Amino acid sequence: MTPGAGTPGRRLRALVLWLVAGLLLAVWAFPVLWGLLTSFKTERDVLAYPPTVVFSPTLDNYREVIFGGSSILPNLWSSFVVSTAATLLTMLFAVPAAYALARLRYPAKRASGFYILATQMLPPVGLIIPYYLVLQRIGGLDTYSGLTAIYLTFSLPFAIWLMVSYFEDIPMEMEEAALLDRAGRLRTLWYVILPQVRGGIAVTTIFVFLNAWNEFLFAVVLGGNNVRPVTVAMFNFISVEQTQWARLAAGAMLAMAPVILIGLAAQRHIVKGLTVGAVKGGGRR
Amino acid sequence: MRTLASQERRFALALLVPALLVLLLTTTTPLVYLVWNSLHRLDLGMPWLSGFAGLENYVRMGGDPRFWNSLWLTVVYTGSTVVLQVLIGLSLALLVLQIPKGQGVLRVAAILPIVLAPVVVGLFWRTLVLAPDFGLVDVASRALGLGSHNWLGDPQLALISVIAIHTWQWTPFAFLVLLATLATLPPDIYEAARLDRAGAWQRFFHITLPLVRPAIVMVIILRMMTALSAFAAIFAATGGGPGSATEILNLYAYRTSFTELNLGYGSSLAVVLMAITLAISFLMFRLRRAR
Amino acid sequence: MTRLGRVRLEGVVKRHGTFTALHGIDLDIAPGEFFALLGPSGSGKTTTLRILAGLEEVDEGRVLLDDADVTHREPGERDVAMVFQSYALYPHMTVEQNIAFPLKMIGTAAGDTAAAVRDAAARVGIGHLLARRPGQLSGGQQQRCALARAIVRKPRLFLLDEPLSNLDAKLRLETRAELRKLQRSLGITAVYVTHDQEEAMTVADRMAVFMEGRIVQIGTPKEIFLAPANATVAAFIGTPAMNLLPAQLADGRVQVHGASLPVAGHGGERRAVTLGIRPGDLQLAGEGDGIDARVEFIEDLGDNVIINFEVQGQRLKSRRDRAQGLAEGQQVRLSFEPAAAHLFDSASGERLPTTA
Numbered sequence: 001m002t003p004g005a006g007t008p009g010r011r012l013r014a015l016v017l018w019l020v021a022g023l024l025l026a027v028w029a030f031p032v033l034w035g036l037l038t039s040f041k042t043e044r045d046v047l048a049y050p051p052t053v054v055f056s057p058t059l060d061n062y063r064e065v066i067f068g069g070s071s072i073l074p075n076l077w078s079s080f081v082v083s084t085a086a087t088l089l090t091m092l093f094a095v096p097a098a099y100a101l102a103r104l105r106y107p108a109k110r111a112s113g114f115y116i117l118a119t120q121m122l123p124p125v126g127l128i129i130p131y132y133l134v135l136q137r138i139g140g141l142d143t144y145s146g147l148t149a150i151y152l153t154f155s156l157p158f159a160i161w162l163m164v165s166y167f168e169d170i171p172m173e174m175e176e177a178a179l180l181d182r183a184g185r186l187r188t189l190w191y192v193i194l195p196q197v198r199g200g201i202a203v204t205t206i207f208v209f210l211n212a213w214n215e216f217l218f219a220v221v222l223g224g225n226n227v228r229p230v231t232v233a234m235f236n237f238i239s240v241e242q243t244q245w246a247r248l249a250a251g252a253m254l255a256m257a258p259v260i261l262i263g264l265a266a267q268r269h270i271v272k273g274l275t276v277g278a279v280k281g282g283g284r285r
Numbered sequence: 286m287r288t289l290a291s292q293e294r295r296f297a298l299a300l301l302v303p304a305l306l307v308l309l310l311t312t313t314t315p316l317v318y319l320v321w322n323s324l325h326r327l328d329l330g331m332p333w334l335s336g337f338a339g340l341e342n343y344v345r346m347g348g349d350p351r352f353w354n355s356l357w358l359t360v361v362y363t364g365s366t367v368v369l370q371v372l373i374g375l376s377l378a379l380l381v382l383q384i385p386k387g388q389g390v391l392r393v394a395a396i397l398p399i400v401l402a403p404v405v406v407g408l409f410w411r412t413l414v415l416a417p418d419f420g421l422v423d424v425a426s427r428a429l430g431l432g433s434h435n436w437l438g439d440p441q442l443a444l445i446s447v448i449a450i451h452t453w454q455w456t457p458f459a460f461l462v463l464l465a466t467l468a469t470l471p472p473d474i475y476e477a478a479r480l481d482r483a484g485a486w487q488r489f490f491h492i493t494l495p496l497v498r499p500a501i502v503m504v505i506i507l508r509m510m511t512a513l514s515a516f517a518a519i520f521a522a523t524g525g526g527p528g529s530a531t532e533i534l535n536l537y538a539y540r541t542s543f544t545e546l547n548l549g550y551g552s553s554l555a556v557v558l559m560a561i562t563l564a565i566s567f568l569m570f571r572l573r574r575a576r
Numbered sequence: 577m578t579r580l581g582r583v584r585l586e587g588v589v590k591r592h593g594t595f596t597a598l599h600g601i602d603l604d605i606a607p608g609e610f611f612a613l614l615g616p617s618g619s620g621k622t623t624t625l626r627i628l629a630g631l632e633e634v635d636e637g638r639v640l641l642d643d644a645d646v647t648h649r650e651p652g653e654r655d656v657a658m659v660f661q662s663y664a665l666y667p668h669m670t671v672e673q674n675i676a677f678p679l680k681m682i683g684t685a686a687g688d689t690a691a692a693v694r695d696a697a698a699r700v701g702i703g704h705l706l707a708r709r710p711g712q713l714s715g716g717q718q719q720r721c722a723l724a725r726a727i728v729r730k731p732r733l734f735l736l737d738e739p740l741s742n743l744d745a746k747l748r749l750e751t752r753a754e755l756r757k758l759q760r761s762l763g764i765t766a767v768y769v770t771h772d773q774e775e776a777m778t779v780a781d782r783m784a785v786f787m788e789g790r791i792v793q794i795g796t797p798k799e800i801f802l803a804p805a806n807a808t809v810a811a812f813i814g815t816p817a818m819n820l821l822p823a824q825l826a827d828g829r830v831q832v833h834g835a836s837l838p839v840a841g842h843g844g845e846r847r848a849v850t851l852g853i854r855p856g857d858l859q860l861a862g863e864g865d866g867i868d869a870r871v872e873f874i875e876d877l878g879d880n881v882i883i884n885f886e887v888q889g890q891r892l893k894s895r896r897d898r899a900q901g902l903a904e905g906q907q908v909r910l911s912f913e914p915a916a917a918h919l920f921d922s923a924s925g926e927r928l929p930t931t932a
């Protein structure tokens with residue numbers, strides 16, 4: 001169904017389609033681009049009306065946000081440590097579990113599958129209250145280990161669920177052939193199965209990391225002054241008296257830079273992962 | 286003596302049990318604790334009142350207008366965002382399907398809202414898009430002669446604004462998934478339909494829609510889950526306000542627990558939210574399997 | 577420990593819930609034999625193969641390899657190799673790594689592995705493809721890679737699960753002969769599953785015909801062709817299939833569709849029978865009695881001709897060198913040599929033994 005050349009009806013249609021596409025581009029990309037622009041403005045330029053696109057850019061905001069008093073470097077570090085640790089732990093637990101769920105036979109298989117699915121449905125706000133109380137009692141609030149452990153809650157079911165669909169894509173005969181080749185179950189998993197889901201592991205890791213980096217609720221309730229991920233640090237720039245618009249923009253750009261870069265670099269993988277997760281679905285367990 | 290099966294069983298359990306233990310620890314145990322708390326009076330602002338309270342919190346909920354308001358807002362919020370996402374996502378996917386060259390760029394643009402942290406999205410919109418005077422929307426509305434408004438401060442407009450924010454962030458998800466699904470539809474059935482004299486609308490209705498339906502259902506389920514537990518964006522944009530204008534059940538539970546420090550009542554609110562979420566997801570999966 | 581490759585199944589029963597897939601299978605396969613398991617889909621032949629491999633468990637019965645009871649042994653512990661219908665090549669490994677994998681798993685030294693891999697690859701004719709990945713190979717090459725992987729460790733038993741079904745017709749015929757040659761040169765016992773009776777007839781030393789979870793006949797292809805044990809086997813073997821007609825046997829003659837024709841070796845009995853005539857044995861009646869038939873249509877295959885007749889609502893086929901002046905719609909009378917008649921009991925389908 002390509003817009004054929006020539007007939008004016010077709011040309012008009014192509015034009016309309018391109019307009020719509022352009023509009024989409026604007027609506028989705030613009031806020032981020034506008035934020036980027038704002039981060040180079042002075043506070044006064046930001047408040048100007050009509051809004052200026054041409055202005056003399058300044059790096060002051062970034063300087064302040066990186067090196068100055070409102071530096072979010074410690075927050076970036078917190079985010080990095082917690083997200084990376086949570087992602088590694090999640091994948092460590094999730095990949096074997098997903099393999100068992102997808103390919104092996106054991107008692108109460110359907111029940112365990114349903115259980116894992118159900119845990120994903122729990123809204124986080126229900127869990128933070130007990131988390132808060134428990135962590136407070138054992139002194140786990142505002143610690144890296146505490147936060148990382150709690151991040152596993154939402155990462156684990158999601159990662160298992162996603163990996164299961166990747167494992168299911170491999171033909172059943174792979175394990176049989178490997179077993180006949182005297183590989184044994186563990187070596188079969190290591191030498192034959194895992195290499196074939198490398199792509200799936202990459203996609204799942206990306207998603208888990210993104211979710212962890214962007215987490216807010218758990219970070220704000222269970223973190224504190226020591227461990228304050230970057231999502232919480234955004235509020236540093238907003239107080240009752242005033243909002244530091246330009247600095248907020250710069251801070252947000254920095255905070256989102258890793259995530260945006262990963263998103264752009266791995267966009268094909270991400271789109272594939274979204275569709276795998278959505279179309280294959282968890283309803284089959 | 287069935288060694289083959291039992292070996293497989295042992296191996297499977299060795300792989301699965303660690304994850305199950307973690308989940309048990311981090312979800313089921315807190316859940317039990319949450320329900321336990323909901324049956325207590327636990328107000329950090331009035332600690333002397335603490336004690337077992339039975340179903341007192343739930344009874345109170347029944348007569349709490351703020352609760353019913355939050356429930357209503359949850360329904361409106363979830364319903365409208367999901368419907369909008371699917372409608373807009375599907376329409377855009379259908380349109381974009383016809384310009385293969387533009388799809389690459391659009392995929393990149395669609396990725397951006399999805400990878401951003403919801404809290405940052407909320408802040409963005411609050412400061413740069415919806416702020417009176419210099420926010421993008423306000424500039425546009427003034428240019429169109431609609432005047433300047435307090436998009437987040439006006440109770441009427443606030444709900445619309447947060448719905449818009451959520452829809453903006455998550456429509457690309459529906460768009461990408463539906464676009465991918467549409468791209469996998471075999472072209473020969475359309476050719477057959479054309480030979481059978483089916484017009485564009487009929488082809489959409491009788492061929493495209495039924496084939497895309499499983500994907501749409503899955504998108505609806507996933508987006509519903511996100512909408513029900515949406516927190517960060519609303520918190521960042523309005524904090525639940527003005528007043529209770531955007532206080533969906535999620536936020537009400539949070540505020541009660543951590544702002545007003547009434548953890549007992551907050552727990553019961555959270556339990557109700559959980560029950561609703563589980564019920565809906567159960568229903569949706571049943572519906573999906575029935576198809 | 578002698579590794580001759582003798583395979584025995586004793587009373588093997590396999591159930592799936594309430595459905596019985598195998599009703600007590602007994603097999604005795606001699607070392608070095610090329611043994612085919614033949615039958616239609618769902619007859620239990622693949623299940624039997626997988627039980628030999630150890631990929632399925634038995635509910636009753638025993639599996640013995642070289643007189644050792646391996647019924648409950650892991651697949652990897654049986655020294656058995658298998659070529660899957662889909663080949664099951666490891667897509668992320670090169671051809672060389674695929675073939676080397678079984679040797680790697682038992683800890684063979686690198687030098688020995690490389691030599692064995694080269695040898696196996698050369699035997700099947702893919703020595704020049706060692707650096708490629710399965711995705712870069714044609715169907716026939718993939719199949720040979722699967723074969724090489726199976727033979728590289730010189731197992732005591734080969735199992736082949738419809739290995740030719742994914743190849744196009746011409747390649748299938750060529751590969752059939754090559755498989756036979758390969759097995760002969762290696763001298764390893766092979767058990768071969770197929771639903772294509774022509775295939776089984778050409779490659780196997782002996783074969784077992786499976787029907788609905790039971791073995792209905794075991795023998796050499798020739799034996800089964802010449803004397804099928806029952807009507808179902810008779811209908812299954814031969815291309816085109818044997819013609820089967822309801823008839824009455826009495827005093828050395830059969831009454832079939834209004835004609836009375838002599839049959840050899842069945843004097844004296846009287847019973848209802850099913851008469852079987854192979855297409856190659858169905859002829860036009862001379863002066864004697866014959867079955868009234870109408871020529872329905874003629875399939876000219878080049879070097880032979882298949883004539884389809886219609887007899888009282890039933891279709892019969894005859895194979896001959898040429899059409900010999902027959903035309904569509906023509907009325908003829910059909911007959912056969914008395915010795916070419918196969919008679920089966922009408923009710924049980926069992927073959928009636930010939931006397932004299």
